[in-house]
Amino acid sequence: MEFQEKIFSVHKIILLALGLLIVGGLSTTSPLNASQGETLKAFTGQHTKVVWITQEGRVDTYARGDKHQLWGIDSIDGTAKAILSIPGSYHRPLISPDGKQIIYSDRVEGVIYAVDWDGTNRRLLGAGAAASFWTDPATGVVYVYAQAASGQTVSPIVRFPFHSPEEREEIWNVTPVEVLTPGSFQLSRDGTRAASVFPWPNSGIALLDEGDLIKHRDGCWPGMAPDNSHMYWTFDGSHKILFLHRPGNDEDVRMDLSQAPGIGGQKVYHPRWTNHVQFFVMTGPYDEDGDHTHPVDIHLGKFDAEFSGIAAWHQITDMDAPAYFPDVWIKDGAVADSGIVAVRQAAQEPERKGFFGKLRSRVSVWFSDGEPELGDRWPGTEDGLVFLWESNAENNHFTNDDGVDQRVELTLEKNARFGPDGQLHLLNGAARVPNEIATGIAGAVRESNALTFEAIVETHAVNQSGPARIVSHSQSTTKRNFLLGQEQDHLVFRLRTSDTNDNGQDFILGTIEPGKPVHVLVTYRPGRLVAFMNGKRTNSFTFEAGDLTNWEDYELIFGNELKNDRFWHGYLDGIAISSRFTSEDETIARHKLAEERIRSRTQPNRFAVEAKLMEPAAPPSPESIDPYRRALVVNEYQVTSTEDPALKGKNILVAEWALLDRKVPADYAGLKSGQARTLVLEEFAQHPQLESERKVGETPSFELPLYYHVFSGS
Helix, strand or coil: CCHHHHHHHHHHHHHHHHHHHHHHHCCCCCCCCCCHHHHHHHCCCCEEEEEEEEECCCCCCCCCCCCCCEEEEEECCEEEEEEEEEEECCCCEEECCCCEEEEEECCCEEEEEEECCCCCCCCEEEEEEEEEEEECCCCCEEEEEEEECCCCCCCEEEEEECCCCCCEEECCCCCCCCCCHHHHHHECCCCHHHHHHHHCCEEEECCCCCCEEEEEEEEEEEEEECCCCCEEEEECCCCEEEEEECCCCCCCEEEEECCCCCCCCEEEEEEECCCCCCEEEEEEECCCCCCCCCCCCCEEECCCCCCEEEEEEEECCHHHHHEEEEEEEECCCCCCCCCCCEEECCHHHCCCCCCCCCCCCCCCCCCCCCCCCCCCCCCCCCCEEEEEEECCCEEEEEEECCCCECCCCCEEEEEEEEECCCCECCCEEEEEEHHHHHHCHHHHHHHHEEEEEEEEECCCCCCCCEEEEEEEEEEECCCCEEEEEEEEEEEEEEECCCCCCCEEEEEEECCCCCCEEEEEEEECCCCEEEEEECEEEEEEECCCCCCCCCCCCCCCEEEECCCCCCCCCCHHHHHEEECCCHHHHHHHHHHHHHHHHHHEEEEEEEEEEEEEEEECCCCCHHHCCCCCCCCCEEEEEEEEEEEECCCCCCCCEEEEEEEEEEECCCCCCCCCCCCCEEEEEEEEHHHHHHHEEEECCCCCCCCCCCECCCCCCC
């Protein structure tokens, strides 16, 4: 109570005076009238309330500032009015299940407040950032779900009874979570599922009853259906497309929100499922930089009966000031049902391409002659596993040999990006593994005195040397535990033992060819190292002395070396490290599982053209795409030379990187109109990973074919 009294005293002394200023500049009522309230009610079929925040003057789409007002509309009188006109931070307001109260988060103070619909009885609920209301169907108790510490992704999700906020309990600490923009934490009616980002850009579903996670795709503003269908969505990087997953269906439904009336093909923000499963809300339109030179309004969408599209739209506001973070309450929405039956993904969708979470066929390890029994999905077993990264299309969760659950979230550096199946695409860039995971590898290897390293490698060219670093567990160019690299047309493995220097000893594994994926497995125990490529032994070595007891707790980096660049160009995925030796029979079996990964990959048709650039799109500023770090632009080219006669002389559209790791890549900087370029192209539609990336600038022509310049940003 002492903390609460101090906060209120500050608001009484300071904010009341400031409130006079903003009330003078931004009216506390809107010209919306009762007939518009009736129109809103007619659209939903029920008594409806809407709450949002607004601010006159500067743009604050993510509501990071503290000069907003809290506004609302009740369909009974149809008047939009300020609920709290004193300027403040009213991030993501949410309407209570009975429609009578509102909660919001003060991002400046890092606390949660509640207020009655008429603006009275404002009260402190405690520290954190509010995410959702949820009503326990068994007891009827209304809970608030929140992040315990505002703006801290490592802070757990807690819940507390709305009317007893001091009774907090922890709900989710399995992974980092991002509740504040562009995140959320929205629950299903049964409380077993929650949509969020874990953290951004990894949008997915927390299985709260299992303590597990299913990644959906990269994106933002995730949503969870408020009934028990367990439908969920992810918003794409262009801020135009909603990808809705209906359990039991392999493919997501793609919905273009930019085509809503009044949006004009531009971006939208703040999508949120209402308390009624048939309706969702959003704001727009915004320009390509996420800015707006005109007011943005609240739009209510209604899904069709099959949730395969949007049946109707209704524009709620038409005001002079922008509307941000709307929430909509519809009477009896809490009992509305989609008619879609939930499917337990973890148990019933293991065959779905790109499924996520823990290994669905978690294997009990039965030893036969010292070998584990393998499951039917790569890597087959977690026995001895100390590191696992499958691809960005998967959740990369594993349980290490100490029984500790871990999840790998890579940090991309410089010009690194992802390929069409979530592989790392490394072109003058790198990906780093979190230190707390990377530095835990050496201890397990020292204890077992054995190592198995495995990866799927596809090089772009054979003129790479140094060796070019594919995977390096190291401190520098001269201190490491191991290295997988490329030297011209062959792979090398560098291993440090107690009988080598700090940099280790090189072993040639075998030859490689550009564009051909290779499954590599190297396994070691004192006295013996064996190398396999595509399930076949390519080399073996014996040692008179040395072991792994001198390994140190180094970092793990893909595609480059620490401190001095040794870039490697190619695709990389399926990386596993185990603290045990692997037999030849097991290696062959593991290759078959890896082969399934390779066989299921997208196979884009790649071709090269000479083309003349018409007018280069301007790269966006890093600040304009925050929190994204990469951005594509679409340029128009005229093809001057190609092996495809149907394209020669024709104009095409090409998506290429204009920003990588918040910098303009060298190959894009300084481009000029009429410049001749060599482009390596694949159809844009064959690169689903790009749907989650920011794409800025106007598309020159929707009638021209769209391609992706695969090596752009190199």
